[in-house]
Amino acid sequence: MARREHLLKIGVSGIRGVVGEFLTPQLACAFAQAFGTYVGQGRVVVGRDTRASGPMLQHSVACGLLAAGCQVIDVGVLPTPTIQIYVASSGARGGIAITASHNPSEYNALKLFGSSGLIFNSYERGELLDLFHQSDFRQASNEEIGSVTCDFDAPKRRHFERVLRHVDVERIRARRFLVGLDAVNGAGAVTTVPFLRDWLGCRVEAINVDPTRPFPRVAEPRPDTLGDLSELVRRTGADVGFAQDPDGDRLAVADETGRVIDNDDVLALVVDAALENLPGDVVVNLTTSAVVNDIARAHGRKVYRTPVGEANVVETMQVVNAAIGGEGSNGGVIFPAVHMCRDSYTGMAFLLDRMAQTGETVSELTRRLPRYYRKLGKVTYEHGMLGALMQALEDRFPDVETDRSDGLKLIWPDAWIHVRASNTEPILRLAVEASDEARMESMYKGLEELFAEVKGA
Ligand code: MG
Numbered sequence: 001m002a003r004r005e006h007l008l009k010i011g012v013s014g015i016r017g018v019v020g021e022f023l024t025p026q027l028a029c030a031f032a033q034a035f036g037t038y039v040g041q042g043r044v045v046v047g048r049d050t051r052a053s054g055p056m057l058q059h060s061v062a063c064g065l066l067a068a069g070c071q072v073i074d075v076g077v078l079p080t081p082t083i084q085i086y087v088a089s090s091g092a093r094g095g096i097a098i099t100a101s102h103n104p105s106e107y108n109a110l111k112l113f114g115s116s117g118l119i120f121n122s123y124e125r126g127e128l129l130d131l132f133h134q135s136d137f138r139q140a141s142n143e144e145i146g147s148v149t150c151d152f153d154a155p156k157r158r159h160f161e162r163v164l165r166h167v168d169v170e171r172i173r174a175r176r177f178l179v180g181l182d183a184v185n186g187a188g189a190v191t192t193v194p195f196l197r198d199w200l201g202c203r204v205e206a207i208n209v210d211p212t213r214p215f216p217r218v219a220e221p222r223p224d225t226l227g228d229l230s231e232l233v234r235r236t237g238a239d240v241g242f243a244q245d246p247d248g249d250r251l252a253v254a255d256e257t258g259r260v261i262d263n264d265d266v267l268a269l270v271v272d273a274a275l276e277n278l279p280g281d282v283v284v285n286l287t288t289s290a291v292v293n294d295i296a297r298a299h300g301r302k303v304y305r306t307p308v309g310e311a312n313v314v315e316t317m318q319v320v321n322a323a324i325g326g327e328g329s330n331g332g333v334i335f336p337a338v339h340m341c342r343d344s345y346t347g348m349a350f351l352l353d354r355m356a357q358t359g360e361t362v363s364e365l366t367r368r369l370p371r372y373y374r375k376l377g378k379v380t381y382e383h384g385m386l387g388a389l390m391q392a393l394e395d396r397f398p399d400v401e402t403d404r405s406d407g408l409k410l411i412w413p414d415a416w417i418h419v420r421a422s423n424t425e426p427i428l429r430l431a432v433e434a435s436d437e438a439r440m441e442s443m444y445k446g447l448e449e450l451f452a453e454v455k456g457a
Contacts, residue, residue: 009424010132014125016100016109019053023108028060029067031110032096034132036068038124039094039114041144047075047083047155048098049187049247050211053108057098061110062148065096069140072148075155077211079187079248080111081343085162086155088117088339099187099247102220118340119311156191160199162338163345166277167353173201175356180238180254181206182229184221185213186246188344195345196242200352205236221245221252221331223260230258239355240362244344250331251344253351255362264289264328264374265366270350271324274335275299280323283316285309286409287376287418287431288328294370307406308420314340329376329431373440374433379451381426389428392454393419393447415439417447 008017015031017023036044044065048054054077062072073092075083080097087095094114100107112120112128120128131137140146179202183189189209196202207228208216218225221243233241233254241254254260268291271282275295281302284292288305296303304320306312310327313334317325325334332342333350354365381389393408397417403409407420407429415434422429430447434440 010129014110014112014120016103016107018106019057019108023053023057025056025060028057028110029064030135030137031132032061032064033068033137034064034128035094035096035110035112036065036070037136037138038128038131039070041069041138041140041146042093043071043073043091045073045075045083045087045090045092045095045113046098047078047095049080050077050185050189051100051105051108051246052214054098057108057110061096061098066146066148067140068138069144069146071146074148074150076150076152077187077190078155079159079191079244079344081249081339081341081345082155082159082187082191084113084117084341085159085339086117086151087113087115089158090154091115097247101247102245102250104219105215119314121311121315156194159345160195163343163349164199166274166335166337166346167349168356169200171356172349172352175201175352177202177239177352177355178236179204179352180229180233180236180241181209182217182221182226182232182241182243183209183248184215184217184219184244184246185210186215186219186244186248187211188244188248191248192242192244192345192348196348200349202352205232205238207232215246219246221250223252223262226252226254226260229254230260234258240351242344242348245331248344249342251333251347252331253347253362255366257363259363261362261366262289262328262374263331264291264372265369266331266347266351267326267328267333268292268295268369269354269365270333270335270347271295271326272299273350273354274324275301278323278337281320283313283320283322283325285313285327285330286403286406288326289372289374289433290416291370291372292328305403305405310334310342312406329374370435372433372435373437374431375440375444377430377444377448378422379428379430379448381428381451381455383426385455386421386426386428389451389454390419392450393417396450415443417443419447
């Protein structure tokens with residue numbers, strides 16, 4: 001049952017699954033018709049990443065939208081943030097990005113945006129889901145059936161113009177940085193080289209920029225999946241290396257030695273740059289490093305913590321009118337002055353601007369950050385054990401500060417533990433951070449031993 005649910009998930013985050021047996025073209029069409037019914041007659045923007053099922057599902061989605069009486073604007077293969085910004089700036093009723101983000105290539109999904117180009121919030125998602133389950137769809141009459149038009153150039157321009165308003169473009173261009181890029185043959189394969197080369201004057205050494213080919217590596221850009229980028233940076237002597245996920249919202253960064261730096265540190269560097277120029281606080285998820293607190297404190301700002309997930313971070317950012325936010329380990333920077341969405345292009349531009357401003361290398365910039373040691377991992381369990389496992393954790397540390405908004409986070413002055421259950425599988429996700437490496441290792445080991453004990457009891 002859990003396995004099947006994992007293969008197709010229709011829920012608050014939209015619709016996601018393994019294409020073919022589970023996520024069928026019929027289902028995508030019906031879901032798009034429900035979406036068209038919900039947002040109403042008018043223009044709806046549809047774009048996608050590069051996975052093989054993209055064109056098929058895009059036709060299904062267009063079909064459902066047309067049946068509901070919408071006009072379809074096809075923007076082709078584009079990063080998700082580019083699609084969101086175009087939705088917001090084009091007077092469209094909403095938008096759909098066909099992408100399973102960092103999930104493997106056999107998956108696909110529909111990401112849904114309202115007229116302001118924001119991810120549907122929990123209320124909108126609930127309403128849409130009701131409409132979908134009731135199959136209460138609008139059927140356009142013959143006279144009402146709209147058409148599909150294409151706009152392949154304006155979205156990129158709008159996105160890049162918005163990002164570059166917040167950095168000193170001439171200062172970056174003057175440095176003629178040599179940049180290594182791994183775009184995983186995803187949506188960034190068509191947009192990132194022009195962004196770096198034509199807009200920012202960089203020299204670019206790129207791998208995996210063929211949108212017609214499959215993903216050549218694990219799609220999620222993490223330190224352990226980016227060996228080819230490290231090698232590229234070392235071989236070419238690049239100043240910096242960038243890696244994206246298939247829909248171009250996540251970013252990972254390699255320094256000039258080819259070492260892929262921790263995504264929490266990337267977020268910290270970008271937060272530091274943003275707070276220098278803008279008022280407002282910072283919002284990050286519970287698993288993001290305390291390094292962000294140190295940076296915010298240095299600027300006299302506050303850090304708000306949310307459950308894991310972009311939608312959760314975005315909702316809180318709106319409430320507190322944040323300057324910047326993100327999810328460290330997920331490689332996400334959310335900068336509302338560009339758009340309230342995760343955006344790798346903002347991250348790249350801010351980092352290059354910082355390098356140009358300070359004259360420092362990426363490793364020098366990173367070394368100046370407060371040092372924390374982190375370890376992420378997971379523990380599997382039999383269904384029915386979750387309560388006992390979490391209770392054991394509570395009992396082990398009775399007197400520590402806690403946060404229960406997403407699993408359990410235990411917070412000490414110089415360390416924290418965050419344990420949360422997966423939504424889809426019987427897995428506990430563990431995260432431990434401490435300012436001392438030996439302490440972090442022993443805390444992590446203690447956690448594993450505690451759970452092993454409970455499972456063996
Ligand atoms: Mg993504």
